[in-house]
Amino acid sequence: MYNDLDPLLHSQLRLAIMSILVSADEADFVFIREKTGATAGNLSVQLEKLKEAGYLEIRKSFKGNYPCTTCKITPPGIKAFEQYVTTLQDYIKPGQS
Amino acid sequence: METHFSEKESLELITRMISSAKNNLQKGMGSIFLLWGYLVAVISLAIFLLMLFLPHETKYHSYMLWSLMAIGGPLHYRLVKKMEAQNLVKTYIDKIMDYVWIAFSVSMVTVIAGMIIQAILVLPAFTDVEPGHEFLRWFPWTFVTPVMLCLYGFALFVSGKAYQFKPLVTGGVICWIATAFLIIFFHHPHLLKIQQLVLFICAVAGFVIPGHLLRKKENSHV
Numbered sequence: 001m002y003n004d005l006d007p008l009l010h011s012q013l014r015l016a017i018m019s020i021l022v023s024a025d026e027a028d029f030v031f032i033r034e035k036t037g038a039t040a041g042n043l044s045v046q047l048e049k050l051k052e053a054g055y056l057e058i059r060k061s062f063k064g065n066y067p068c069t070t071c072k073i074t075p076p077g078i079k080a081f082e083q084y085v086t087t088l089q090d091y092i093k094p095g096q097s
Numbered sequence: 098m099e100t101h102f103s104e105k106e107s108l109e110l111i112t113r114m115i116s117s118a119k120n121n122l123q124k125g126m127g128s129i130f131l132l133w134g135y136l137v138a139v140i141s142l143a144i145f146l147l148m149l150f151l152p153h154e155t156k157y158h159s160y161m162l163w164s165l166m167a168i169g170g171p172l173h174y175r176l177v178k179k180m181e182a183q184n185l186v187k188t189y190i191d192k193i194m195d196y197v198w199i200a201f202s203v204s205m206v207t208v209i210a211g212m213i214i215q216a217i218l219v220l221p222a223f224t225d226v227e228p229g230h231e232f233l234r235w236f237p238w239t240f241v242t243p244v245m246l247c248l249y250g251f252a253l254f255v256s257g258k259a260y261q262f263k264p265l266v267t268g269g270v271i272c273w274i275a276t277a278f279l280i281i282f283f284h285h286p287h288l289l290k291i292q293q294l295v296l297f298i299c300a301v302a303g304f305v306i307p308g309h310l311l312r313k314k315e316n317s318h319v
Contacts, residue, residue: 010107012102012106012110015107015110015111015114016110016114019110019111019113019114019115020114020115020117020118020186022115023114023115023118023188023189024118024186024187024188024189025187025188025189025191025192026186026187027118027185027186027187028185028186030185031118031185031186034185035114035117035118036114063181063182064182066182085111088104088107088108091104092104092105092108
């Protein structure tokens with residue numbers, strides 16, 4: 001049934017990550033972890049997959065003395081997300097639910 | 098976590114995550130409003146009082162107190178650095194608001210720098226003023242406060258609407274009313290004194306009060 005949905009986005013954690021990043025200009029790793037409730041290890045793995053697909057950029061820097069990882073969605077990431085939502089809307093058209 | 102889920106759950110997740118990032122109020126914003134609000138309020142009130150009590154020959158020297166605004170620069174930088182460390186997300190609204198306040202600062206600096214350059218370089222060479230037109234020497238300075246207040250109104254109104262924070266919108270509207278008031282009473286013999294008093298009221302209404310309320314709201318969001 002979900003063949004048309006981007007398999008990379010049709011996973012709870014990856015979709016949650018993309019939803020946060022589509023509404024924010026950029027977000028810290030800690031913020032995404034807090035909002036999704038995921039473990040740091042799992043989140044790192046999923047972020048890496050999205051990065052490999054070119055859906056987001058990951059920047060590592062320092063805030064004061066502490067390392068910080070900032071994530072930002074890329075234009076292909078926005079396009080993929082929009083396509084995912086459009087496909088989703090097609091499934092939920094009146095009479096189909 | 099590779100679990101698949103229904104289209105309904107999918108949409109719910111998207112909505113929940115988007116609103117969680119959207120309703121994030123930037124921590125530390127209130128402190129920046131308080132810094133500039135108190136600086137302008139204290140300086141304008143001090144100048145107003147000095148102009149009331151100083152003799153005519155020296156009362157305009159009290160305008161030199163505006164140079165104290167420079168101490169706001171390093172303090173602002175420190176607050177921004179602290180804010181960046183505290184805030185884990187930057188929304189598009191935050192980004193646009195950054196640009197609005199940068200544009201506001203550039204506008205202010207442009208007006209003030211233009212006036213200072215005019216006073217230092219152009220005015221001394223401006224000797225052959227026709228009799229009865231001596232007012233041209235000081236006249237442009239009377240425009241600085243209304244222009245600044247109009248810019249305050251613009252930036253405060255946009256910020257208030259963007260963050261859906263009414264005290265900032267009210268502050269902005271008060272600044273616009275004050276601008277109109279100062280222009281309408283342009284001919285008043287005590288205009289310069291009145292301008293400082295109006296500036297004090299606007300700094301309190303537009304920055305100090307919203308700044309304290311923002312701080313309260315930020316703390317309640319923790």
